[in-house]
Amino acid sequence: MLKPYLIFLLSAVTIAVQQASNCRCRPHDPCWPSQQEWAILNNTVQGNLVAVRPAASVCHEYEYNAQECKTVKRLWSNSVWRSAEPGAVQWQNWEAWPEHHQSCYIESSQNTTCGQGRISLYSVKAQTVAQVQRAVRFANEHDLRVVIKNTGHDFLGRSSAPESLQIMTHSMQNIQVVDDFVPEGAPGNRGEGSAVTMEAGMQLPKLYRTVALHNRTVVAGSSHTVGAVGGYIQGGGHSPFGAWGGLASDNALEFEVVTANGSIVIANSYQNSDLFWALRGGGGGTFGVVTKATVRTLPEAPVVLCNLNITTVQGDSQFWDALAEFHAVLPSLNDANGSGYYYTVPNVPLDAKTSVSAMTSLLMFPGYTDITEIEKLYQPLLARLSQFQRVKVQKDFNPLPSINATIFTLLLGGTNTDTTGDFSILTSRLFSKDLLVSRDGPRRLINAWKSIKFDANDVFVGHLVAGGKVETNGDKIDSAVNPAWRKTVTHMLFSRSWAANSTLEQQTDIIKNMTDVEIPILRSVEGEENMGAYLNEANAYEPGFQQSFWGNKYPRLYSIKQRWDPDGLFIARKGVGSEDWDDAGLCKIVGHDDNQCTGSID
Numbered sequence: 001m002l003k004p005y006l007i008f009l010l011s012a013v014t015i016a017v018q019q020a021s022n023c024r025c026r027p028h029d030p031c032w033p034s035q036q037e038w039a040i041l042n043n044t045v046q047g048n049l050v051a052v053r054p055a056a057s058v059c060h061e062y063e064y065n066a067q068e069c070k071t072v073k074r075l076w077s078n079s080v081w082r083s084a085e086p087g088a089v090q091w092q093n094w095e096a097w098p099e100h101h102q103s104c105y106i107e108s109s110q111n112t113t114c115g116q117g118r119i120s121l122y123s124v125k126a127q128t129v130a131q132v133q134r135a136v137r138f139a140n141e142h143d144l145r146v147v148i149k150n151t152g153h154d155f156l157g158r159s160s161a162p163e164s165l166q167i168m169t170h171s172m173q174n175i176q177v178v179d180d181f182v183p184e185g186a187p188g189n190r191g192e193g194s195a196v197t198m199e200a201g202m203q204l205p206k207l208y209r210t211v212a213l214h215n216r217t218v219v220a221g222s223s224h225t226v227g228a229v230g231g232y233i234q235g236g237g238h239s240p241f242g243a244w245g246g247l248a249s250d251n252a253l254e255f256e257v258v259t260a261n262g263s264i265v266i267a268n269s270y271q272n273s274d275l276f277w278a279l280r281g282g283g284g285g286t287f288g289v290v291t292k293a294t295v296r297t298l299p300e301a302p303v304v305l306c307n308l309n310i311t312t313v314q315g316d317s318q319f320w321d322a323l324a325e326f327h328a329v330l331p332s333l334n335d336a337n338g339s340g341y342y343y344t345v346p347n348v349p350l351d352a353k354t355s356v357s358a359m360t361s362l363l364m365f366p367g368y369t370d371i372t373e374i375e376k377l378y379q380p381l382l383a384r385l386s387q388f389q390r391v392k393v394q395k396d397f398n399p400l401p402s403i404n405a406t407i408f409t410l411l412l413g414g415t416n417t418d419t420t421g422d423f424s425i426l427t428s429r430l431f432s433k434d435l436l437v438s439r440d441g442p443r444r445l446i447n448a449w450k451s452i453k454f455d456a457n458d459v460f461v462g463h464l465v466a467g468g469k470v471e472t473n474g475d476k477i478d479s480a481v482n483p484a485w486r487k488t489v490t491h492m493l494f495s496r497s498w499a500a501n502s503t504l505e506q507q508t509d510i511i512k513n514m515t516d517v518e519i520p521i522l523r524s525v526e527g528e529e530n531m532g533a534y535l536n537e538a539n540a541y542e543p544g545f546q547q548s549f550w551g552n553k554y555p556r557l558y559s560i561k562q563r564w565d566p567d568g569l570f571i572a573r574k575g576v577g578s579e580d581w582d583d584a585g586l587c588k589i590v591g592h593d594d595n596q597c598t599g600s601i602d
């Protein structure tokens with residue numbers, strides 16, 4: 001009678017041991033660094049190690065501090081503050097770990113205790129490359145979960161991780177423009193022309209401002225606080241001048257990287273070219289800590305700006321007809337180097353009785369000064385829209401002197417921060433030129449979007465950021481960028497949110513409906529295996545993320561990952577190699593079952 005019981009006990013022990021050996025060192029484990037070991041690390045990084053608590057902890061329970069809480073509340077949706085704060089990322093959902101009942105929401109009542117959630121326990125606020133190396137080596141020696149935080153903007157939760165050591169790059173802000181950049185190891189010291197080298201913490205406005213002083217511009221994104229060197233460029237990096245300049249990663253010339261074993265390597269076309277290939281599109285937080293990036297600069301250009309709005313009474317079928325016509329002309333606008341954004345709000349309540357459906361587009365045409373040329377491009381669209389009697393069209397064409405002026409007056413005008421701090425989950429898809437030039441393609445695309453549920457003021461966004469040079473670079477630049485980008489005209493997305501007091505079930509329902517219902521609707525337009533999604537602005541639970549984010553480039557990326565980081569020190573959610581780990585990146589899982597995370601957060 002004793003035997004079965006013993007066997008049960010023994011097998012339980014075996015399982016426990018197996019699990020432990022598959023996991024990284026965690027705070028309750030004997031292997032966790034002692035106070036003294038942390039103090040030694042602190043010394044080696046010149047006192048830049050901090051113990052971290054979630055930013056909102058000063059508003060709760062025994063940590064409550066009236067003065068500090070007031071400051072945190074004031075800055076809560078300020079992305080500048082969030083990017084510099086080790087205890088915060090940009091989206092509240094990635095600060096919490098609801099599956100483990102750990103959260104520290106600003107909205108919760110003062111008498112609740114703050115859980116650490118996905119906020120790192122320690123942070124090295126690195127000032128130098130040597131400090132990054134020491135943090136990497138320390139994480140290696142102690143088998144710690146490590147996470148790289150730059151600005152914390154990642155929509156898929158890649159810049160925070162439970163029970164982790166954070167390497168924060170924000171303080172590394174040097175930047176330099178050179179007239180003729182020579183990549184290390186270039187044969188005959190051949191230069192690549194004007195380029196800008198920047199450290200890991202550089203954010204977009206300072207990059208734009210610095211190159212503008214040299215009468216140059218760069219291909220970069222549209223945000224006050226997204227970083228230029230981190231997840232943005234490593235994920236591919238789209239730009240409002242994409243058709244004219246390509247993807248940000250297409251313009252990368254060299255990276256300096258601290259690899260998983262703590263060495264510094266230079267990756268470019270001539271040395272460590274496999275790493276260089278992977279860092280252009282393979283995704284942030286995966287191949288090492290990039291400490292410097294050098295990107296090509298481009299000559300300034302004048303811009304013609306075009307704003308076109310389409311409005312009907314809410315729910316009028318002509319609204320969707322007009323949207324289909326709009327999408328049908330996007331490839332031709334793209335061919336003229338037009339890029340930009342458009343926002344569709346199917347239900348805008350104006351007052352208690354009236355609601356409208358509205359689309360507003362803002363497209364930019366670099367290299368043009370003559371408005372009439374651009375008006376000609378829009379003529380076919382305007383002619384077709386005039387057939388719809390119930391559609392109101394508004395348009396406004398304006399010349400601007402430079403890309404710099406366009407960026408600072410239009411795209412980054414008004415405030416100096418992005419609005420963040422909310423709960424946010426995205427769903428997105430890349431749509432091809434082939435689709436939009438086909439006879440019924442635009443209609444099928446619009447029917448898919450029409451079947452997604454949008455409540456009052458919900459918006460879906462189109463990013464006309466590919467085509468043109470993004471397309472033609474496909475033949476010239478061999479990088480890890482999703483091959484779908486080279487066929488893309490528009491990258492479209494919508495987001496969903498929830499309240500701080502929502503239950504885990506309510507959150508799971510939203511996520512599950514996105515993965516099980518809404519993603520399939522968008523995928524069905526061009527077929528499951530065709531096209532894909534942009535890894536930086538995609539669903540955080542994207543099923544089959546390897547295919548969606550990298551297509552046929554995934555196998556090579558996976559093998560480069562094994563070469564440079566065989567033990568998986570750098571694991572980012574839904575990043576290359578992340579399928580070998582649990583969702584938190586804490587324990588290795590046996591087998592590659594990517595489906596286990598699909599549609600559920602428990």
Ligand SMILES: Cc1cc2nc3c(=O)[nH]c(=O)nc-3n(C[C@H](O)[C@H](O)[C@H](O)COP(=O)(O)OP(=O)(O)OC[C@H]3O[C@@H](n4cnc5c(N)ncnc54)[C@H](O)[C@@H]3O)c2cc1C
Nearest residue numbers: 150151152153154158159221222227230231238284285290
């Ligand atoms: C308001 C807003 C505007 C945006 N606009 C654009 C846009 O115009 N174009 C576009 O393509 N995308 C845009 N994005 C998406 C953006 O590219 C992603 O959010 C991206 O992850 C931000 O990278 P980050 O380094 O700033 O953020 P983080 O969240 O800090 O980092 C993102 C990922 O990169 C890793 N990482 C960070 N730094 C390094 C480093 N030095 N070395 C290695 N890994 C690193 C992190 O570990 C994480 O995995 C926008 C996002 C927002 C919120």
Ligand SMILES: *[C@@H]1O[C@H](CO)[C@@H](O)[C@H](O)[C@H]1NC(C)=O
Nearest residue numbers: 038042046047048049050051
């Ligand atoms: C690291 O050292 C600095 C400077 O001495 C100190 O302010 C800080 O609190 C230390 N960090 C930790 C985690 O002890």
Ligand SMILES: *[C@@H]1O[C@H](CO)[C@@H](O)[C@H](O)[C@H]1NC(C)=O
Nearest residue numbers: 061107108109110111112113
């Ligand atoms: C916490 O405060 C809320 C009001 O802010 C109150 O309703 C609740 O009873 C309090 N809970 C405890 C455990 O004190």
Ligand SMILES: *[C@@H]1O[C@H](CO)[C@@H](O)[C@H](O)[C@H]1NC(C)=O
Nearest residue numbers: 212213214215404405408409
């Ligand atoms: C760039 O544009 C901004 C806003 O218009 C302006 O303040 C700045 O001087 C411009 N920079 C250069 C170098 O022209």
Ligand SMILES: *[C@@H]1O[C@H](CO)[C@@H](O)[C@H](O)[C@H]1NC(C)=O
Nearest residue numbers: 214215216299300301302402
């Ligand atoms: C800046 O570049 C533009 C466009 O190439 C050119 O017309 C202009 O003369 C340049 N200005 C300066 C100050 O170099």
Ligand SMILES: *[C@@H]1O[C@H](CO)[C@@H](O)[C@H](O)[C@H]1NC(C)=O
Nearest residue numbers: 259260261262263563564565
């Ligand atoms: C670190 O890893 C790289 C690539 O695998 C290797 O070339 C290098 O020798 C290693 N350095 C050390 C110090 O182990």
Ligand SMILES: *[C@@H]1O[C@H](CO)[C@@H](O)[C@H](O)[C@H]1NC(C)=O
Nearest residue numbers: 243244245335336337367469
């Ligand atoms: C588009 O931009 C490219 C530079 O990337 C330029 O060579 C080309 O002539 C431009 N095309 C048009 C139609 O303006």
Ligand SMILES: *[C@@H]1O[C@H](CO)[C@@H](O)[C@H](O)[C@H]1NC(C)=O
Nearest residue numbers: 307308309360361394395396
């Ligand atoms: C288009 O709509 C936007 C948003 O409502 C508005 O700010 C803009 O002025 C409109 N454009 C025109 C040309 O009327």
Ligand SMILES: *[C@@H]1O[C@H](CO)[C@@H](O)[C@H](O)[C@H]1NC(C)=O
Nearest residue numbers: 451452453454513514517518
């Ligand atoms: C799921 O999504 C579809 C499409 O957006 C929507 O119509 C439906 O109401 C959603 N279902 C639930 C349960 O939220």
Ligand SMILES: *[C@@H]1O[C@H](CO)[C@@H](O)[C@H](O)[C@H]1NC(C)=O
Nearest residue numbers: 107499500501502503504506
């Ligand atoms: C969350 O709070 C709002 C009020 O702010 C309330 O209407 C709602 O019922 C609450 N939801 C839950 C699940 O408690």
